Structures are given as C-alpha cells and as structure tokens.
Amino acid sequence: KHIVVIAGDGIGQEVTAVGKQVLEAIAQKYGHEFTYDTALIGHAAIEATGSPLPDETITKSKASDAILFGAVGHPKYDNDPSAKVRPEQGLLGIRKALGLYANLRPIKLFDELLSASSIRPEILKGSDILFFRELTGDVYFGEKGRSEDRNTAYDQMIYSRYEVERIAKKAFEAAMTRRRRLCSVDKANVLESSRLWREVVQAMAPQYPDVVVEHQFIDSAAMLLIKDPRRFDVVLTGNLFGDILTDEASQIAGSMGMLASASIGDTTGLYEPIHGSAHDITGQGVANPLASILSVALMLDISFGMKAEAEEVVAAVDSALKAGYRTRDIADADTPGGMILGTEAMG
C-alpha cells in the first residue's frame, strides 16, 4: 500500500509523524509493506510554491492508496480577511479534486476520558455517534463574491438531489450495521436547500425499513447533542452544519485531540484529525497525537480492509489511556504530573 503523507501546517507536522510511526509498527507486526511519499498543502505549500494546493499534491494523492493528512491554517490569514490566497483553499481543493464527498466522524467516548469533558459523566457515558458530513457541496463550494463596490458579499448555499442521495446512502448503510437510528439535520423551516435535503432523505427512508429516521433542525440538534448525546446513533448532515456539530461534539469525546475522520469518495480516501493546525501550541511537542493515530486506524479499516490491524490500533489507544497516560489536553486535576506525556511519548 502506498500512502501519501500531507502534514500541512502547525501541529499537523508533529501528529502525522506519530501516525506514520504507528503505520510502521503495524506493517512490521503484520508483515505488510507500506511505502510513503510526502506532499505539500496549506500555508507550507504557499510559502514553498505560491499555491495552497500544488498540482503535484493532487497527482501524488490520486496515485496513492490512502492519504494521511495533518491540518491546514495560519493565524496570519485569519486576521486578514482580504487575503486572496489562503491555506484552507488547499484543504477544500483536495476534497473537491478527489471527490471526497463523505466525511465520517466517529465520536466515541473512551471511558477513561469521562472526566476530561465539560459535560456531566452521567449524561455522556456510553455515547457513540457516527457523523456523516457532506464534504464537497453546500455554501463551501457555491458561487461566492462581492458587489462591485465591495460593500456586499455573498456565498451560495446549494445542494443537488444527487449530492444528497450519495451521502445519505452511505449513512443509511452505516446505520444498518449499528443501532439503526439515523438523524438527518437541516434547517428546512427556513432554507430551500434544506427542504430538498429533507425531501431526498424522506424519499430514501422506505428502502431502509429497519432504520428509524428522524429529522432535526440544526439549532435544535446543536442543543440536543449536549443535552442528551446518547439519543444519537448516525447523524447525517450537510457541509456547514456538519462542520459546526462535529466540533461541538468533540466535547463528548473529551477533547478535539481525540477525534479522527475519514473522507471518502469513489477512489483514494483521506484520513485526518478533526483538530486544526493549533499554532498556539505548535513546536512545543505537546500536541495530542491520538486523533492522528485513530485516523490511521480508520485508514487501515476503510481503505485497506485490515480490520484486525485497525482494532489493534484502537486497543492500543485504549490501553494507554487505561494505564493513565494523558496528553495535556485530556489531563485533569487528578492526573499525576508524571503521567502527562508529550506528543512523541504518547505515540
């Protein structure tokens, strides 16, 4: 299997280095051969080539069996709304170029992290949600622009039936292998694109008679997610609402530093922590590598069909947590100082 590592910006470098070590450990133990290449994206790519997504990165990605991705972003651009070239264009561009329309974000609480969350343990315990976030449509990719005098700005939120159907299909199928509940999130009381979304999901539901389908408005879903996370099994939603809900849901898992994601389409899959580039802690060696490690587990499972290997990685994370090891973001007041590890040691 040939893997392209696109580390990107900030702590992306540190955490993918650890993810790669885990791939190597699996290769050795199970007798697989993994080969690697690297490619540029984001701020790092802008600095080196002027473009946030060099052609070479796309070519290498398409030729690979899977992509291990870090993060993109840089504070410089966040504070300069008029910048034309931005690191995030790299990430959005590669999602689009590879047709990665389904972003899977599993939110599962490791019991040992119950106390790392701001939510009460009795509300959290047993939470296990799988998000399907649509990733190549919505207001992210609709036409955007300014009026001539630059005093008005717009972005088009847009969905086609086909786009909704293909992600909904994946979500329904996943629900069949889980607790058979699917919650579709939209804002159909206000948005036309959401009404289409709801229409499509409603029309598909009879094909999956064993799946209990509910529809929630995004405002209500954002509330229910923390009020009663256990009511959710599979959550299906659009690009923007999925972005918001999954970041919010990181509190269910204790920390953003724990959350992995798989972006899949019809060919090469991309595996990426949900956390961003985190420039405030970059270079300090304190970033939590577990999201990158769990992204590797998703890669082994989904792209390579290596179930046992994937389970071994998850079990390793679990046993490190059970043994009391923590990175700073998931430590609490009771964690002994000596058990708080840096990025490499946790790896």
Place this chain on the structure above:
Amino acid sequence: KHIVVIAGDGIGQEVTAVGKQVLEAIAQKYGHEFTYDTALIGHAAIEATGSPLPDETITKSKASDAILFGAVGHPKYDNDPSAKVRPEQGLLGIRKALGLYANLRPIKLFDELLSASSIRPEILKGSDILFFRELTGDVYFGEKGRSEDRNTAYDQMIYSRYEVERIAKKAFEAAMTRRRRLCSVDKANVLESSRLWREVVQAMAPQYPDVVVEHQFIDSAAMLLIKDPRRFDVVLTGNLFGDILTDEASQIAGSMGMLASASIGDTTGLYEPIHGSAHDITGQGVANPLASILSVALMLDISFGMKAEAEEVVAAVDSALKAGYRTRDIADADTPGGMILGTEAMG
C-alpha cells in the same frame, strides 16, 4: 403603553398568557396603565386567514409600543418540505417588516439551576453571556429557489457592510456596559460574507479601545461555548450562526425554557422566548413560562425604560427558583414532586 400580544402556535398561547399576567401585576404595583391587543401569526394565522402574517398583524404591531410574542411552528409543515405556505414565514416576515435587525439573547445562569444543565457545575458557575444575533439578513433572507427540474436548491447567504455595522455598533456599546469583551463569530476562512463581516468588525474596533475583541470561527465557537462558557461576555454573530449558538447555549442556562430574547430595530421592539412552539407538550399546562416572563422583563427595561420594574420581575423569578419551585424541564432527580409546578402555578 400599548402592547400587542402575538401568542402564535403551540405553547406560545400558554406562556404569553402568563407573561401578560406579570405585566398586569407590574402595572398595578407601579401604577402604570398597559393596554393590550392581540394579533395572529404562524399556523394559527394560516388556519384563520390563509396567511402566516396577515396585514392586520403588521399594522397593529407598528402602532404598538411593544410586542409580546409566543412561538410559531407546526409539525405538519416540518414533515412536508414542499409546503408553500409555512408558519415560520410569519416570524421571518414580522422581523423584516418591523426592521428588527438586532436580536439580544442574554444567557445567564440562575445558580439554583446549576444541576439542571448537562454541563458540569464547575464549568458553568458564573456564566453570563449576551448574544447579539443579526436578525434580518444572511441566508434567511437571501434569494432562494430551485432549478427548473427541482433537482437543485439554493439559498444565498448575503451581508452588506451597513447591516454588519449597525448590529456591531449595538454589540460594542453593550460590551462597554459589561465586561468589555466582544467575540465576533464567523466562518471567514471559507465564506466571503464572513470575510466582509470580519473586515467591518475589525474596522470598528479602534473606536472602542476599551473593548477586547476576538474573532472565532463558528465551528470553534460551538466547541468553546460548552468547553469554557465563562470566557464569553458579548458574542456578536450573524443570523444563522446566532440561531445555532443560542440554542446550544440554552444548556448553559439549564433549559431552553429559561431563555428570553429582545428583537429591536429603530421602532417597536418584539419580546420572545427562544424556545419554539413545542407541540409535544402543548395543552398539557406543563410549559415553562419563565422565558416569557423574562421576555417581559426585557420589554420593561429596553422598550419602556422601566429598570426597577424589570429588576423586580427578574428578582421574582430568582426567588421562585430559590424557594425550590420548578417546572418539569428544570426539575432534577432531587426535586420533590410537590415542588414541580405547571405553567400557571409557576406564573
């Protein structure tokens, strides 16, 4: 003072009835004279007139000194994405017709409700956030439609400099009377309308040198809001992001049933609970009227300049909670059955 009561749908009827009783109690105690009228909106208006917002409702509202609003919505429409006439059009229509561009949503935790929240008490204690949600722009009011074959649907997210400026001004001014922190929430790393938003807020900041301004992306804000609610003072955001964040923030106050809002523009203000029509509990007499009562407090304060009267209403809510009274939504396992009151008794 002349007040139009627009009760609307579901529990809107029950809770505004209690809100009105509180207005009457204040009138008697302080020797004010309040006169009342009623007007139709939402599903109730559709049933009676065919329109979710009859002209008469707008005429009466414009002629009044303030509006006490209930809720709109009906499950019938939620499950029928193709309905042309919808209850929510009434609410969106009145916001637009009266130019109610600033929606103030104070999120303040009554200490007695610490245990009603899904968030840990030590994270919550002392939280006090004032949201400024823009209310007459964004994807709510941009052009929306379908392709001819109805297979593609779109909504335009759109903001003008002027729209951002007038709400930002209110938020900065409010921050000056509070803890002087303002967090502006957008998605400027992806959306052009958010880049305009950020530009405008950045350009205004130097006029308020005492206010510490920060910018957060909506995904990150949705996470930080529950991870560390005390870091927020005034939060300024657009219509859609404000809708999502304030519903989520209801967990900070223990329940949606506690949250009031004021929608203000250049003339008549509208006062409304954040909760919706809640058809699942309509007619049972169990709805929490405190959001409507606290909306009355906002009306007394903001529209009538009656500070002492407003404070007395808030103090009355506080003392009812201190005495142990709860509606069902804010009761917990330790609340004695006899202290769980219905809508009227709580009023």
